[in-house]
Amino acid sequence: MDEKHLELLFLLNAAITNLRLYPTTNPVIQRTMDNLFLTLQDFLQVNDEFILAEAEKNLLINGTLLEKSDQERPQVKSLLDIMNSFKIKSISLEKGVTKEELLTFLELISRLKLEKDLKELLQEAKINSIAIDKKVFIAKTEETQLLASLDIKDEEVIRLFLGEEVNGRIDIEKIKEKARDRVWLTSVFKASMRQFMLQKGLISSAQLSLNLMQMLAFLDKIVSQSDLEKILPSVTEALLEFDGETISSLFCQKDIDKLFGGKLIANLLETMDEGKFYFLVEKFKQLGLEDKSATLLASERGKKYKKEREAGESVEKNEKGQKYKEILNKVQLLIEGSKETGLSDFSFLSSLPEYLKELFSEDREREAIDLVKALSFGLLKEEAKIRSEVAATICSIFECCPIEKRRILIKSIIDNLAVWLQNEDRATIAYEKIAYFLKEEIKDSIKEREYTLFISIVDVYYRISMGVLEKNDTISEIANEIIQDLATPPLLEILLKDFSEGEENYKDMTGRFLMRLGDKAQNRLLDLLKEHDDSNERVRILHLFSEIGPSALSTVKRRINPQEPWYFLRNIAYLLGRLGTHEAINLLKPLLLDKNEKVRDEALKSLYRLEGEQRGKLLLSLFPELDEKFKPEVVETLGKMKYKPAVPYLLDILQDRPRIPSPERVELEEKICLALGKIGDKRAIPVLTEVSRAKRFLFSKKVYPLSVQKAAAKALTTIRVQESRG
Structure with a gap:
């Protein structure tokens, strides 16, 4: 070649x-x-x-x-x-x-x-x-040269044997006459059989057996009964060159039992080796042809086969059981790091893929699952060599198994796979291939509504893609690609339909799955948050975002737009307070200045939930721009934060008051006094003392309403109590 x-x-x-x-x-x-x-x-x-x-x-x-x-x-x-x-x-x-x-x-x-x-x-x-499937002509060998030595008339006879059409009219009687020549008949028959052998693999066994049947019927027609008996051994020998599939199909042809005076079938059964005989018995059983199978088993050869099979099955069962125990024990010893095998004894792993195929072919699915489960614990070992060898073996098992069997195995080790993906930092070929198998399996599971089983896997890939789990560039690229491939419009539509219309106890899991498909899926959920009439469903979505935490912040912040409805912005403000990052503090700025009171209130609550000095700085920087009715709430929040840098600013506001304060101003002053008390800074004592004792002179700036004086007195008491406690 x-x-x-x-x-x-x-x-x-x-x-x-x-x-x-x-x-x-x-x-x-x-x-x-x-x-x-x-x-x-x-x-x-x-x-x-x-x-x-x-x-x-x-x-x-x-x-x-x-x-x-x-x-x-x-x-x-x-x-x-x-x-x-x-x-x-x-x-x-x-x-x-x-x-x-x-x-x-x-x-x-x-x-x-x-x-x-x-x-x-x-x-x-x-x-x-x-x-x-273009027609292929096989190169001739020495065995296919016989046709060249025959004259055209002989070749036409061979074509008749092969069931092909020939030009002109063929005189059957002349062919019968020529068939008396044993040498000619044998050469034509052998040439025909060689042509049939060349058809093996290029046409189905069923079609090949049909062609053979036509040839045998033609032979039976042109050869006398006495000559048929003479050539029967040669015909039998030639037919037995074909595989069991072809012979079993030939046995099922109509009138096969009548050929050669009814002796062809009997001669074939008597002459064929045990392997083909046993194959026929099992094949007829498989095809539901119990009568043919029973006929074979009723013969002396069949009785012997039945007895041997029963004995062999018992021995085979014991041998297979022992072999399974030995392999399982080797896996467990390897994973446990036994001194018997040593950490470097991986040689037996290469035989596991074929052994798994054997288990599945013998309907020993439970044993196959248990073996792969035991092997999968090697993915969790600290030793990189063990993880690498086990991953490569599991990958080979996935490659050689039919899709439905691979699906069963993946589901059986899903927890260990998730832990491995989370911890593994080596992007081996096996890692990439297993990632591919998982991606395809998850896509199929979405279409079949069985995706919740894979949420742990999707969660790992999502956290890697968002940088929450730090990995090398190759692993990060794999994770990004998987998340993108899972967040295609057709798959998202399936998931969103389940989320909107599915059973109650199923919706939360579907929502968690969606959240881990990244920006596209999260934006679709935010659209539902804006559009949904059902408050329970809106709360469900808010909880999903709160649960996933800071990784969703990049999606949420892009939805802050003053053109959005106030109720949607209020929910955005709510989420910012639950995504728990310093970046969320500055993102609340436009919402604190929003014209809608409910949006502002929610933004202030979220700001209070967050941590850090940056909260107070933001409120002080925005204070002059705030709505007058909103300022008392902001001051109260500064007090709850105990933000001491606000003390000088609040004291200045308290002292620089108009001659005729509005009701809003009075409320602001009360809140300032109480906030100063909660902050507990001694710098506020002089001013608070002055406010609490201020005399009431007409139009004097120093005259504070009684409610403000009481608030100042209360603040002083709070500060002194704090001082006494140290």
Whole structure:
């Protein structure tokens, strides 16, 4: 096999793998595609097309079967798995294919499943230079040269054997006459059988068995009964060259039991090896053909098989149980760091993916789950080497398992995966692949309304994307990409519908899930907060934002707009007080100056909830601009904050009073006195003493209303009590 063929094959496989890990805009993809396309162009300069075809679970390139050693390569097996998953028999890349067409095709087959048939998707994309299931002609070997030695009439007979049409009218009687020649008949039969063997893998077993049946019926028609008995051993031997699937399909053909005087089936059963006999018994059971299976088991050979099977099943069950215990024990010893195995004994891990496939194929799902659960505790170990090896093994298990089985395994270790993602700081290939599997699983779970199970995983990715959990650039990029991919409009619509219309006990979990999908989802919830008529639902949304804390501040602050309805701004003010950061203090400024009293009151309450000297500074800086009716509340808040830097400012206001104070001014003075008392600063004592004793002279600025004097006296008492307590 030319190295150029293999190089192209490996580059194709690498491109598919990378497309599963990275978006098409990633530089890794661009480099991979450039390398692949240039190599393909070089190949197509001397060849019309590059063809990959599958036959009998083997790969052919441009009609030539790969060597056995090449068939064992992981890249070859991976490509065969992909072709099998999409039920593709051949892929042809033809001259004229563009890099964009190639990328579109590879992006399609890199997906785990497609909504439409691959051929249909290629047609919609108007890609004509990439053909699926194009007829492949296999290169001839020495065994296929017999046809060349036959004259045209013999070849026409062979075509009749193969069930093909021939030109002109064929005289059956002449063929019967010629069939008396045993040498001629044997050569024609062998040539026909070689053609049937070449069909293996290129057509289904059912179609192949139908073609064989037509050949056998034609043979039965042109050969005399005595000659049929003579060639029966040769026919039987030739038929037994086919696999069990083809033979079982042949046994199901109508009138097969009448051929060769009714002796063909009996001779096949008597001659076939035990493996094929046992396969037929199980296959007929599987197909529900109990009568055929019972007939086989009733024979002497069948009775022997039944007895051996029962004994073998018992032994096999015990052996499998013992093997499982040994493997589980090895996993547990490794995770626990036993001296028996040592921390460096990872060799057995490479066999686990295939063993898991074996467990699932034998309906031992519970054991598979328990084994992976035990293994997943290795993700929590402090030793980076253990975490790395275990992650790589779990990744390989996910890769080799069918989607539905992988889903079961992921769900069974979801808690350990969440802890691992939270603590892990090494962006290995296994880390990236597991992240991809989790993302796809979460997307499917949203569509299937089973997403709440994954909230712990989404929470970790959200906190990484927001910088709450500090990680390296690669892990942060992975987290950002996952959050963005989960917050697409179709998925958000599903979640928002559940949040609005779902059951009460389900809404909170859906809301928490939404909050962790970042800015897009949080803004949609804020829209609902503004639009919802139900106060209970508004409270639910407020609690969701309060629960998630400071990470939502960037979303909330962009919604501060004086054009918004007052009731929405009041809720924004409420949230700012519960997101608990210093940045929220300055964000409250426009809300403290809002024209609506309820918005201002809520903003002041939120400011009080926050911590730090910056609160008092903000209130003092805004005080001249505040609404007169609002100022008493602000002064009262300064008192509750015990903000001492406000004392000189408040004393100045208290002393610099108008000759005829308004009711609002009187209230402000009362609040100032009480606030000074709560602050407890000795600097206020002289002024408060003067205010409490002021005599009432007409139009004197020093005359304070009785209510203000009482407030001053109360403040003095408060300060002195505080002094006495030290």
